[in-house]
Every structure is written in structure tokens, then in C-alpha cells.
Amino acid sequence: MYIHEHKEWPSFSWNKELVGEKLNKVNKAVGYLMGRLSVIGFNDKMSAVVESISHDIIASSEIEGVELNNEQVRSSVARKLGVQLPNPTESSRYIDGVVEMALDATVNFNSPITHERLFGWHNCLFPTGWSGSTKIDVARYRSGEMKVISGMFGREKVHYVAPAPERIDEEMNRFLDWFNSDAHNGYVKSAIAHLWFVCLHPFDDGNGRIGRAIADMALSQAENSKMRFFSVSHQINKDKKQYYDILEKTQKGDCEITEWIIWYLDCLLRSVEQSDETLSKVLNKVIFWQTHAETVLSERQREVLNLYLDGYPGKLTAKNWAKRVKVSPDTAARDIKDLVEKSILIPQQGRVRDVFYGIRCSESILVIPMPEDV
Numbered sequence: 001m002y003i004h005e006h007k008e009w010p011s012f013s014w015n016k017e018l019v020g021e022k023l024n025k026v027n028k029a030v031g032y033l034m035g036r037l038s039v040i041g042f043n044d045k046m047s048a049v050v051e052s053i054s055h056d057i058i059a060s061s062e063i064e065g066v067e068l069n070n071e072q073v074r075s076s077v078a079r080k081l082g083v084q085l086p087n088p089t090e091s092s093r094y095i096d097g098v099v100e101m102a103l104d105a106t107v108n109f110n111s112p113i114t115h116e117r118l119f120g121w122h123n124c125l126f127p128t129g130w131s132g133s134t135k136i137d138v139a140r141y142r143s144g145e146m147k148v149i150s151g152m153f154g155r156e157k158v159h160y161v162a163p164a165p166e167r168i169d170e171e172m173n174r175f176l177d178w179f180n181s182d183a184h185n186g187y188v189k190s191a192i193a194h195l196w197f198v199c200l201h202p203f204d205d206g207n208g209r210i211g212r213a214i215a216d217m218a219l220s221q222a223e224n225s226k227m228r229f230f231s232v233s234h235q236i237n238k239d240k241k242q243y244y245d246i247l248e249k250t251q252k253g254d255c256e257i258t259e260w261i262i263w264y265l266d267c268l269l270r271s272v273e274q275s276d277e278t279l280s281k282v283l284n285k286v287i288f289w290q291t292h293a294e295t296v297l298s299e300r301q302r303e304v305l306n307l308y309l310d311g312y313p314g315k316l317t318a319k320n321w322a323k324r325v326k327v328s329p330d331t332a333a334r335d336i337k338d339l340v341e342k343s344i345l346i347p348q349q350g351r352v353r354d355v356f357y358g359i360r361c362s363e364s365i366l367v368i369p370m371p372e373d374v
Contacts, residue, residue, distance in 0.1 A: 001252075004163050004199055008255040010174065012192055015258040019188065022265040026187055029272040033229060036279060040286045043083075048282050049227045050078045050085075052275065056231035057102050060212045063237050068095060077103070097124035105213040106228050109220035112180040115172065118202075121213065125206040136204035141168045146201045148248075159244075160251045162201035171200050179214070190218035190232075191264035192257070199251055212236075219268075230275035235267050243267075285309040288361040295342060300325050301335055305344070308359060315356035316345070 003009060037045060054074040061068050069089075076091040076099040078084070091099075101124040104117075111117075119139035126138045137143060146162040163171055175196055178184065194215035201207045212233050220226065236243050242263070250260040288309060297305075304325060308316050312324075322332035336357065339345040345357040 002161060003251050003253060003255060004171075006254050010178075010196060010255065012196075012255050012257050014188075014256065014261050018258060019261050019265070022262055022269075023187060026265055026269050026272070029269055029276075030223070033272055033276050033279065036276070036283060037229065040282060044282055044286055045227060046081060046083045048229055048279060050074065050081060050083050052228050052231050053077050053102060053106065055234045056216065056228065057098060057233075059231060059237040060102075060209050060233035061098070063212075063233065063240060063243070064206075064208050068098070073099065094127060097127060100124055101210075102213055102216070105217040106220045107226045109217050109226065113176055113214065113217070115176070118210065121210055122203055122206055125209060131205040134205075138204075141165070141172065141202045142204045144204075146204075148201075159248050160201075162199065168200065168202050172202055175200060179218075185218075186222045187219065187265060187268060188261060190215045190222065190268075191261045193218050194264065195247075195250060195257065195260055198247065229279070230268075230271045232268055232271050235271040235274065239267065281309070281311055284361045288359065291361065292344065295344070297339075298335070300327070301339060304335075305339075305359065316359070317356045 037048070040048075051074075054070070054077050057073050057077070058068050058070060069091075071089040072091040072095045075085060075088040076096050078088065079091075080096075080099060080103055101121045104121070123139045126136060129135060129138050143165050145164065147158055148160040148162075149156045149158055151157045178196075179189075179193055194211050197211040197214055198207055203210070215232065216228065219232070220228065246260060246263045250257055285306075288305075304316075304321055307324065314320055318329060318332045318336055321327075321336060322329045325332075327335075336345060340347065340357070344360060346360055347355050347357055
């Protein structure tokens with residue numbers, strides 16, 4: 001028996017005490033992250049948003065085996081959010097459509113979800129009417145049965161059977177009424193919305209990506225913010241096997257979904273912690289330029305320092321400096337010597353030949369570029 005066949009469906013229940021304990025940890029982690037964000041300016045926050053949403057879009061597609069061009073996604077997100085990138089990439093119409101769907105869910109989080117809005121999202125994912133080599137119904141709910149199957153032909157394993165197509169309209173009406181209700185908000189709503197939607201599997205394809213967009217929308221509602229600073233999809237993609245295992249287990253159970261909610265909140269917690277690590281780069285850059293606001297630097301020095309503060313791979317050496325900004329080794333050496341004298345670059349100890357340097361952001365923070373060659 002599948003979850004939607006139980007008489008309690010869709011009256012989900014969970015252990016309030018266990019979930020409450022996990023929620024406290026999530027709220028604390030998110031609060032800490034937002035506290036750190038409060039010290040940086042709007043432009044830096046928007047740069048962090050571009051990275052987070054880009055990672056989310058790319059990961060959500062990767063979960064379903066769809067690979068998107070990273071730079072095209074990043075450029076499309078930045079362009080639609082009005083953020084300038086140093087070297088933007090032209091994006092395809094398809095990627096622009098996928099980005100529009102994700103941004104509509106997060107930026108317009110206060111607008112109710114309607115059938116028409118979902119159909120628009122579906123059309124963004126399948127503008128040609130094809131999923132791979134298969135013709136599918138686009139911008140409307142499925143008309144056939146839906147099974148989640150794996151394995152070779154003749155040895156297939158059925159993981160889940162979704163509700164019959166004749167039930168979909170009624171089931172989706174009930175789901176949308178619940179989601180759009182003012183009585184529901186918070187991180188648990190995101191967990192339930194994700195599960196509920198993928199259990200319905202209302203479309204021929206794209207249910208996972210649309211379900212995760214709905215879950216992200218619930219997260220934006222919980223924080224009352226258009227800015228997303230962490231990516232749950234990115235974390236789910238790292239734990240893809242566990243994701244499918246817990247999803248299948250829950251879909252074959254009853255409507256007591258404590259285990260699913262705990263797993264989802266744990267995933268959310270890890271995504272916040274990962275975002276905090278990424279944010280450290282942004283904060284280091286902000287602190288650096290605040291510390292050296294009055295320091296006299298050339299445009300070339302500023303360019304290279306920004307590159308490495310943004311995570312440019314490879315050692316910061318005179319050789320790589322010269323290569324990156326197309327100057328002579330002697331000029332690069334003079335640039336670096338000047339920065340060493342100003343206590344901005346710190347030669348790394350124990351290196352006799354091909355010295356590389358760390359960047360001092362403040363008295364207590366030292367950013368050392370990755371020790372790989374470019």
C-alpha cells in the first residue's frame with residue numbers, strides 16, 4: 001500500500017518533540033548565518049544570492065540526470081537579478097526558462113501558486129514538448145498512470161505508483177489550497193510540500209524539479225525574504241542515494257512522516273552550514289577592502305587581489321601574477337614586493353623556490369590560495 005492509499009491521506013502527522021528539537025538547530029544555524037550577512041553590503045549580498053541560486057538550479061537538474069552549463073546559469077541568474085559579472089556568458093533560451101522558473105518561486109514567494117503558474121513552470125522545463133526522445137504532455141497534468149521504475153527491461157523494479165490520473169485535479173486542488181493557506185508556514189511546510197508534490201507526481205516529467213522549486217518557495221516564505229543564501233537541492237544532490245531511499249520508504253509508509261521531516265531538516269541544516277563556509281569567502285573579501293580602504297594600490301594590484309579573494313584557483317606566485325595580467329615577471333615581482341611591504345601579501349614559510357603568498361584580510365584572518373598550479 002502506498003502513502004496516498006491510506007485513509008489518513010493527506011493528513012500527515014509527526015513527532016512534534018523530535019521535529020521541534022531539530023527545528024531549534026535549524027533556526028539557530030539560519031540565525032547565525034543571517035547575523036554574519038548583516039555586516040556586508042547589498043551588492044555583496046546579491047553576489048552571494050547569485051551563487052546560491054545558481055548552485056540550486058544546477059543541482060536540482062543534476063538530481064534528475066540533466067546537466068546544465070554552470071556559467072550560462074550563473075550569467076542568466078545575475079542578469080535577471082541585475083547583478084553585474086566580470087565576464088558574463090550568453091545563455092540559451094532553455095536555461096533562461098529554467099532560471100525564470102526558479103526565480104519566480106523565490107522572488108515572488110508571496111504570490112499564490114495556481115494551476116496556471118505550475119503549467120508555466122512546466123513549460124519552462126520542456127519548451128519543445130519533448131523529454132529526451134519521449135513526447136510528453138506539457139503545461140497540463142498527466143493523462144496516464146505514473147510509476148517510478150528502475151532496472152533493465154524485463155527486470156524492472158517498481159519503486160512507487162502515483163495516484164491515478166483521474167484523481168490528479170482533485171488532489172492538486174487540495175494541495176494548492178493547503179500550500180496557499182496563511183495557516184501554514186515554516187521549514188516543516190517546505191518538507192511536507194516537497195513530499196506531498198512528488199507523491200502526487202502530477203506531470204509526465206519534471207516533478208522533482210518543480211517539487212523542489214515549491215519547497216524553496218516555502219523556505220522563502222519562512223524567512224520572508226527574496227534572497228536565498230543556501231541551497232537544499234545542492235545538498236540533496238550530494239546525498240542523492242539517501243534522498244531516494246528515504247523518499248521511497250516514506251511513500252510506502254503511512255502518513256506518519258517524522259523520519260522524512262527529520263531527514264529533510266538535517267539536509268537543510270547541512271546546506272546552511274555549507275553556505276556559511278561559502279559566505280566566509282565573501283566576508284573575507286569585505287573585511288579585506290574595509291581594512292585597506294585607505295591603502296594606495298594600482299588597478300592591476302586590485303584586479304589580481306580580487307581574483308584570489310574570489311577563489312581564483314592556483315598559487316599566488318609572481319609567475320602566475322605575470323601570466324594572469326599579462327605583464328613581465330619583473331613587473332609582477334615589483335607589484336608583489338610592494339604588497340608585501342604593505343603587509344597585504346604574506347610569503348609562505350618553508351618555500352625556497354617559487355614562493356607563493358597568502359592574503360592578509362585582517363590581523364586575525366589569513367586567506368591562503370589553493371596550493372595547486374593553474
